[in-house]
Amino acid sequence: MILLDRVTKIYSGDSKPALDNVSLHIEPNEFVFLVGKSGAGKSTLMKMITKEENPSSGKIIVGGIDLDYVKRRHIPHYRRRLGVVFQDFKLLPRRTVYENVAFALEIAGLRSYDIKKTVPKILDLVGLSDQAKKFPAQLSGGQKQRTAIARSVARQPKILIADEPTANLDKATSKEIIDLLQRINDFGTTILVTTHNENIVNNLQKRVITLKDGLIVSDQKNHGIYKLDGEPETVYSNAPKAPGFRRSAPEPAEPPAKKQKRKLIM
Amino acid sequence: MRKNPERKITKKHLKTLTKNSGAHKLRNSSRIVKYGAINFARNIWLSAAASLIMTVTLLILFITVIASVILSQTADAMRDKIDITIYFKPGLSEETLAELSAVMSEDKNVKSLETASSEEEYTRFLKENSDNIELINTLDDPDMRKIMLSTMNSTMQLKVYDIDNLDSIKNTVAANELFIKNVDKNKEATYDEHRSEIETITSWANIAKNGGIVLGIVFLGISILVIFNTIRMAIFSRREEIYMMKLVGADRTFIKGPFLVEAQLSGVLSGTIAATLGYFGFRFLEPKLTNYGIDVSTIMNILESNKLVLVYLVMILAGMVIGTVSANLAVHKYLRKQTH
Known part of the structure; x- marks a missing residue:
C-alpha cells in the first residue's frame, strides 16, 4: 500500500540527510506506528507521502501511484485519496464541525444530497453528532481531533496517515483517539501513525517502525515495543531495496489477521 | 526496452483521479x-x-x-459657433461671389461656406436692428439706403474643420488673384477674433x-x-x-x-x-x-x-x-x- 525504496531527503542548506536511504513496505490494512525522537525524520517521511516534499533520491509508491509521475496539477487529486490527520488538527476555523467534514467531500465534487447523507454518519462514527453546529474554537482538543479524523475519513480513503495525532491531548483522550483509529483500521483502512508516546504504542501491539537520525533502526511486526530512550530491540537494516518493490511483495513474517471487510459508512 | 510498470499503473490511476464530469465542475x-x-x-x-x-x-x-x-x-x-468672416469690397456681383466661393470651397479645411452680397448684408443689418425704430426710419430714406449700400461689404462666412490650422485659408486670401482683387484691404478677416476664447x-x-x-x-x-x-x-x-x-x-x-x-x-x-x-x-x-x-x-x-x-x-x-x-x-x- 505504501512503499519507499531507498528514499533519501536532504533539505537545501543541510549537510546531513533528514532521511537516509530508507526503504519500507506497508501492506494493505496494516496499522503501523512510526516512532522516533524529534528530528528523527518522521515528519519528513509523512510530508513525502502527502507530496508536500519530494525525495532527493529514491522512489515512493502510494496506493499504486508512483509519486515521481504525480505532476503538480495531479497533487490535489492524489491527496483526495489519502486521509491526513495532524497534531494541530488544521481545521477550518471559520467553518462548523459539519462544514469542516463536508468540505472534504465538496472539493471531491460530491452531490449535496450525498454529502447531507454522509456527513451525519461520519459524525456519528466519531461521536460528534451533537457538536455538528459548533465552530472549532468551541471544541475541546479531543473533539477537534475527532473532527479532523472525521474529515480525513469522509471520503473513505484506503490510507490514513496521522502525524502525532495525540501530541496535544491528555492520556485518556489520546486513548480515545487511538481507539477510533483502530476502529477505522478494522474497516479496512491502512493506517500510519507517527508518535513518540510509548504507552500508546506498547498497549496496541502493532507494527512499529523506529526512525533515528533519518535511518530505520528497527521494524517490529505485530508486537512492537518502543522505548523512547532505549535502544531498539532489533536493528532493521536499511535494505538496498524495499521488499515488495515492483509489486512482488513477500508475505510478512506474521501476516496480519484478515480484516473484516466492511464499509466505513453504510 | 521494457516499459516501466509503475508508470503505467500511475498513469491509469491519475487518469481516473482527474476525470471530472460537467456536473462535477458545475457543482464546484x-x-x-x-x-x-x-x-x-x-x-x-x-x-x-x-x-x-x-x-x-x-x-x-x-x-x-x-x-x-x-x-x-x-x-x-463653441467651435461650431465660431466662424471666419472675409470682407469684400461693397457691391460685388453674385457671379463674382460665386467665383470666390468656388475657389475657397476647394480648401479641404472648409466645412461650410456662405456668401452675402452688400444687398443681403444690408437686409440683415435692418433685421438685426428692427427694434431701433429711429434708425430704421432714418435708413428708410432712399439716399441713405444708397449710401449704406455703397459702404456695406459683401462677405464670406466660413466654418472650418480645424480652427487651429488656418494657414491655407489665409494663403488663399492673400495670394489668390481673385481674392486680392476683391478683398476689402481696410477690413481684416476675423481669423483671430475668437482666438483666446477658443x-x-x-x-x-x-x-x-x-x-x-x-x-x-x-x-x-x-x-x-x-x-x-x-x-x-x-x-x-x-x-x-x-x-x-x-x-x-x-x-x-x-x-x-x-x-x-x-x-x-x-x-x-x-x-x-x-x-x-x-x-x-x-x-x-x-x-x-x-x-x-x-x-x-x-x-x-x-x-x-x-x-x-x-x-x-x-x-x-x-x-x-x-x-x-x-x-x-x-x-x-x-x-x-x-x-x-
Whole structure:
C-alpha cells in the first residue's frame, strides 16, 4: 500500500540527510506506528507521502501511484485519496464541525444530497453528532481531533496517515483517539501513525517502525515495543531495496489477521 | 526496452483521479460562489473596507468621464459657433461671389461656406436692428439706403474643420488673384477674433480629456493596489487555512475561486453605490451647472432615460473587473510562492 525504496531527503542548506536511504513496505490494512525522537525524520517521511516534499533520491509508491509521475496539477487529486490527520488538527476555523467534514467531500465534487447523507454518519462514527453546529474554537482538543479524523475519513480513503495525532491531548483522550483509529483500521483502512508516546504504542501491539537520525533502526511486526530512550530491540537494516518493490511483495513474517471487510459508512 | 510498470499503473490511476464530469465542475462552481458569499459576509469589515475604496475609485471615474464629456461638448459647441468672416469690397456681383466661393470651397479645411452680397448684408443689418425704430426710419430714406449700400461689404462666412490650422485659408486670401482683387484691404478677416476664447475652451477640454484619462488611470492603479493589499491581507490571515485546504486535496480553483467571488461581490456593491451616488449627485448639481451656461442635456438625457440601467451595469462591471484583477494578482502571487 505504501512503499519507499531507498528514499533519501536532504533539505537545501543541510549537510546531513533528514532521511537516509530508507526503504519500507506497508501492506494493505496494516496499522503501523512510526516512532522516533524529534528530528528523527518522521515528519519528513509523512510530508513525502502527502507530496508536500519530494525525495532527493529514491522512489515512493502510494496506493499504486508512483509519486515521481504525480505532476503538480495531479497533487490535489492524489491527496483526495489519502486521509491526513495532524497534531494541530488544521481545521477550518471559520467553518462548523459539519462544514469542516463536508468540505472534504465538496472539493471531491460530491452531490449535496450525498454529502447531507454522509456527513451525519461520519459524525456519528466519531461521536460528534451533537457538536455538528459548533465552530472549532468551541471544541475541546479531543473533539477537534475527532473532527479532523472525521474529515480525513469522509471520503473513505484506503490510507490514513496521522502525524502525532495525540501530541496535544491528555492520556485518556489520546486513548480515545487511538481507539477510533483502530476502529477505522478494522474497516479496512491502512493506517500510519507517527508518535513518540510509548504507552500508546506498547498497549496496541502493532507494527512499529523506529526512525533515528533519518535511518530505520528497527521494524517490529505485530508486537512492537518502543522505548523512547532505549535502544531498539532489533536493528532493521536499511535494505538496498524495499521488499515488495515492483509489486512482488513477500508475505510478512506474521501476516496480519484478515480484516473484516466492511464499509466505513453504510 | 521494457516499459516501466509503475508508470503505467500511475498513469491509469491519475487518469481516473482527474476525470471530472460537467456536473462535477458545475457543482464546484456553485460551491465556489457559495463560499465566496459566505466569506464576504463573515469578513464583513474587510469586505466593507475594500468596497469603500472601490466606491471612491468608481465615483472618481464616473465624475471624470462626465466632466470630460461636458467639457468636450462645450468646446465642440463653441467651435461650431465660431466662424471666419472675409470682407469684400461693397457691391460685388453674385457671379463674382460665386467665383470666390468656388475657389475657397476647394480648401479641404472648409466645412461650410456662405456668401452675402452688400444687398443681403444690408437686409440683415435692418433685421438685426428692427427694434431701433429711429434708425430704421432714418435708413428708410432712399439716399441713405444708397449710401449704406455703397459702404456695406459683401462677405464670406466660413466654418472650418480645424480652427487651429488656418494657414491655407489665409494663403488663399492673400495670394489668390481673385481674392486680392476683391478683398476689402481696410477690413481684416476675423481669423483671430475668437482666438483666446477658443484657446481657453480647447485647453479646458484637453485638460478634461487627458487629465481625466491620467486621473482615471492613477485612481484605477491606486484602487487596484489597495484592493490587492486588502485581499493579500485576507489571504495572509487565512494562510493556514489555505495550507490546510491544499493538504486535504483542494485544487487551485477551489482555493482561488472564493477570493475572486469575494472581490467581485465588493465590485457589485461598489458599482451600485457609486452609480447611485453619481446619479443623485449629478441631479443635485444639474441646475447649478445649467445656470453657469454649461450644457448638461446629453448627460441628463442618459441619466433620465432607461439608459440609466446601462450606466449601472457599466459601473458594476467596472467594479467587478477591478475586483477580479486585484484579487487575481494577490492570490496568484501568493499561490505561486507556495510550492505545492
